[in-house]
Amino acid sequence: MRKSLSLQAEMGQEFGACVFDVTLDCEDGAPVGGEFDHANMVVELANQAQAAIKNKAINVSPRVAVRVHPVDHSAFEQDVDMIVGGAAAALCHVMVPKVETLSDVARAVRCIDQAAAKAGRISPLPLHVLIESPAAVHRAFDIAAHPRVQSISFGLMDFVSSHGGAIAASAMGLQKATGATELDQFSHPLVVRAKLEIASACHAHGKVPAHCVVTEFNDVALLQAAASRAYHAFGYTRMWSIHPAQIRPILKAFAPLDEEIDLATTILQAAGRADWAPISFEGKLHDRASYRYFWQVLERAHQTGRSLPGEAQAYFVG
DSSP states (O other): OOOHHHHHOOOOHHHSSSOOOOOSSSSSOOTTHHHHHHHHHHHHHHHHHHHHSSTTTOSSSSEEEEEEOOOOOOOHHHHHHIIIHGGGGGGEEEEEEEEOSHHHHHHHHHHHHHHHHHHHHOOOEEEEEEOOOHHHHHHHHHHHHHHTTTEEEEEHHHHHTTTTTTSSSGGOOOOTHHHHOOOOOOOOOOOOOHHHHHHHHHTTTTOOEOOOOOOOTOOHHHHHHHHHHHHTTTSSSEOSSSGGGGGHHHHHSSSOOOOHHHHHHHHHHHHHHHOOOOOOEEEEEHHHHHHHHHHHHHHHHTTTTTTOOHHHHGGOOO
């Protein structure tokens, strides 16, 4: 966790923006019986990261979140009371794993809001939720519609495990060999269906779909290909990493190309000169629907640390 926070600060200085979140994990990260001590450590780390922006050498605000235990776990309320109560101002969101129903979301919101209020936080803490079972996938649209849910992540390994052996272990990983016959996470029909349902639910309600981890972190080309496929073929706009070496390849895969940035800048400038009326550009019609798309290209470039032309950079100043 300390290494991740340090890398976030370093890359924030490099790119001039915070290009990835750090989620301090209390679910899988805490040893059984050590939940209390682990939560205390998370509070300390989150507050230290927030305090670091007072250092003049660091001018990019960190984005630090916490993943608490599931709402039905005995440590859930303790996590929320300690971490939100002790670091409410330092958190950008709270991640709640193994969400099954809207009732789970509602319970999480109540507990988080109570702890945040006691800590003096005024703005509501957004929720990021993990969907990890077939039943939860079935309810993805309802969960995405909840106003406090900002993002939904897909929990691949728990999803596969929840099928009682009906989905082979190969579906948790990636096929490395061309022509391999085993089904992986991008080809198994049940896994593909779940990924698409979650992405579609998020886009239907203006939320952010976050793709699951890729465990093969030593193969950079394989990771980048998976990240590119998650974005281009499955509609995910964020992706989890489990190792610092994965962050740059993921950012590269999700970032627009230079020619896409230049085209978006040119079209938006032309649209602005036309007071956002329809225009003809290189023999093609563009109107407000395509203007919205090209604006999203520039947003994605900014969020992934890409260099923007001066005229486009001005959109993100102030």
